[in-house]
């Protein structure tokens with residue numbers, strides 16, 4: 342069977358992200374003739390040529406990674422380029438399968454909106470896809486939405502990083518490595534538990550090290566753990582970064598970590614080659630963090646940021662402009678943190694992002710908003726719903742965004 346794996350286009354010039362989900366799928370497709378295209382990197386002619394050429398694919402398996410960029414107030418929709426990509430497939434008579442994180446969050450609505458999708462998979466595709474490929478013509482126009490259960494990570498084969506050249510991805514974010522799925526933290530706005538389950542499922546440290554070895558042997562120089570919180574669970578974290586076998590094999594890497602991480606663990610990460618850490622406290626007050634379902638406090642953010650910078654890492658910190666239980670004073674504190682951290686700890690090496698909560702289907706906030714009538718009970722959140730800052734906070738944020746736009750022109 343000829344299978345073409347396609348990452349949906351971003352539709353604008355932004356740094357591309359290696360299609361790790363497709364690499365995992367490719368790893369399971371032994372016996373098939375597999376090729377891949379990333380529409381964010383390859384011009385759309387390549388897809389047209391592939392489907393109109395002498396040996397067109399029997400199946401196109403498209404990964405819809407993003408729905409929108411969750412930016413407020415100027416939101417970029419990735420569905421428009423996705424739709425024009427579907428147009429490119431007109432005239433091709435094969436089976437179109439869709440999946441991916443963006444797809445999974447809003448699978449029923451996306452299936453309804455885009456009639457060209459023959460069948461969709463919400464969830465992890467490794468176990469279900471090989472079976473679906475046994476009878477692709479049976480899937481043609483079936484319009485079936487398959488819900489895939491979380492896979493047994495010990496039973497699947499490793500991702501195939503050779504599906505695409507790594508160069509375009511390596512120089513931006515680095516290549517994605519996944520050491521676990523799911524998330525045991527119950528942050529109210531987040532989709533990760535919806536996508537991967539409410540507990541961490543860990544791969545073996547040896548298979549993670551083998552992935553990093555593959556990246557290195559394919560010429561990659563940097564990687565990034567795509568895991569929700571790299572330092573949890575602690576035993577697995579220590580197994581990964583422990584001195585033996587040593588995780589990075591000389592490559593630089595980055596990860597998201599919890600601000601409550603013991604500081605010695607930050608040092609161990611630096612010793613293991615980590616060059617970038619990101620924190621998402623999201624709120625700045627203890628009460629605000631609890632309302633978002635988070636542990637931690639401001640002191641632990643400061644302590645961890647300082648330690649990471651003194652260990653030589655770049656640091657990113659993410660906040661929301663408005664989060665439940667926080668008002669104007671908290672927003673001022675976030676700006677004060679942004680300015681002081683960047684000026685005192687290195688402007689280029691310390692980034693602080695103040696974003697807006699984009700409410701997703703499957704998150705706890707979405708359910709609360711339906712229950713208390715802030716959105717209609719049948720709201721699917723595919724067209725973006727935000728929790729923007731209002732009043733004085735909204736004005737301050739608007740002024741900051743305007744200033745930033747002038748600086749970027």
Ligand code: B12
Nearest residue numbers: 362402404407408409410440441442462465466517532567
């Ligand atoms: C890591 C990550 C990043 C990293 C990527 C780093 C890297 N080097 O890879 C960074 C920080 C760069 C990033 C950026 C962005 N991200 Co991001 N990211 C993630 C995260 C946490 C993991 C993605 C991942 O690698 N998963 C691991 C792979 C193995 O899983 P997968 O892709 O889901 O694939 C599996 C299944 O989906 C399925 N599958 C996938 N494709 C297909 C196709 C078929 C046919 C089938 C059958 C199955 C199938 O099988 C695969 C294997 O199980 C997800 C959240 C999450 N938990 O998924 C958000 C997520 C994908 N990101 C999201 C967003 C919004 C963005 C940005 C737009 C943010 C921004 N404002 O800039 C950008 C877009 C960048 C771009 N050009 O695409 C959203 C997308 C949904 C949406 N809101 O539109 C997510 C879901 C987070 C969220 N808010 O809910 N991201």
